[in-house]
Amino acid sequence: MNPLRNGLVEDRTGDACAVVIFGASGDLTKRKLVPAFYNLGVSRSLPSGFAIVGVARREKTHEQFRAEMKEGVSTFSRRKPIDPAFWSDFERGITYVAGTFDAQKTYEDLRLHLDQLDRDRGTAKNRLFYLAVPPSEFGQIVAGLKSAGLVQPPNVHREGGAWTRVVVEKPFGHDLASAQVLNDTIASTFDESQVFRIDHYLGKETVQNLLVFRFANSLFEPIWHREHVDHVQITVAEDIGVEGRGKFYEQIGVTKDIVENHLMQLLCLTAMEPPISLAADAVRDEKVKVLRSLRPMERSLVQENVIRGQYDRGAVRGDEVPAYREEPDVARDSRVETFVAMRVFVDNWRWGGVPFYVRAGKRLARRVTEIAVQFKRVPHGLFRAPDGGITQNVLAMRIQPDEGIALRFTTKEPGQHTVLRDVAMDFRYGAAFGSNTPEAYERLLLDSMRGEATLFTRRDEVEEQWAYIDRVFDAWRAEANAPPPLYAAGSWGPEQADDLVARDGRRWRKP
């Protein structure tokens, strides 16, 4: 038994409830959602009154739907093989309702079905509606739920009655205006306290650990600001391409797919002030303040501070891979960016003048997400570093893979001469806690069942994120959306991205 695991008790079960998944035939349901519920069940984190109801257009029996979900869990669960005894119990709580989202009958059928589940499975009238559907369908679904009387106002729960919540998947719109429309649509039926917008990065263990690392240790916070930090680098690199999602990617591109949500959330958690508590709004207030402090990307700033790229043919881990424009459903002259690097400034007292260099891309050299805080050099170099300069301390927080935290510092090599060498003090999650960490969706689903919204994005956060990104797109449109420079698949992006950092006398880390 690893001693560090002592005391880690999985003691949080959600409230009794029925989870209704709209878009149950989609990939997300069988790849992520049902495997996450299965794993919550295995770790005894599910309430005893619990049921999953899939809703989709296709006619299907409960048995057919269960068989599909079993196959999904067998393939995608982090625990393999599936436990047959546990599954046979678990699958009894999985049922299916067929219907189109525009037909009122679907919601009437659903209401009768949920009433039955309250009686048969003790789901206590609590409802979690999960919208695993494209945003264009949100409107119909929330209207249908409302008119079938399936939505209880929040005060019912506050007064001891049942709750209703809605979980919304990304993409949450494609710009500020569309995000506002979606928010208004949802707000026509749900109170903000009932809305759980998913950014799955916030469910990752290592992302949650950022808050613990920063605010449960006294060592780093005193130096976490412009006096000591030279700059910050945030990298969200993937080695995969668009993986059959060409159609989606042609509409979205990496800036909207990754930067607007996941990367900006990482930036917020790195830059935010200590919240007054861990209550959802206390944490989200601080994140919103960071977003409001971002120096707006005026057109001239975009030209100077934002670099796009698109992957060309190349080799990833030894395999030849096609160019983005050769992927299925991608236009042969596509101008969509699959890489973006930005120099971002957080204009407040803590971070004034400290650049945040951020980058995200597909088909890069390897899959790695990390936040690296580079501290200032010593004011006077007594020693000559190996490269002739003065070395810098770096704190690298590795979000994935090989989750961990490494602190680089300079030491003297043993010997008669004073030769300096950079070394790393390395903490690895796998070694300390074992490698079977819960998936992001497990934490997020459990939190939504418990009504804990800290790890979900609030309306104003999403809108601030879009407002920032919209300006970048305005500038790109103004330059007639010139084609992005190409980079070889398997590289670290176009050379212009290196220049962006080199101009300031710095360079990207090779993570």
Ligand code: BG6
């Ligand atoms: C999703 C994006 O939100 O995040 C995908 O739509 C991307 O394009 C994925 O591949 C990355 O998530 P993770 O958890 O694999 O880093």
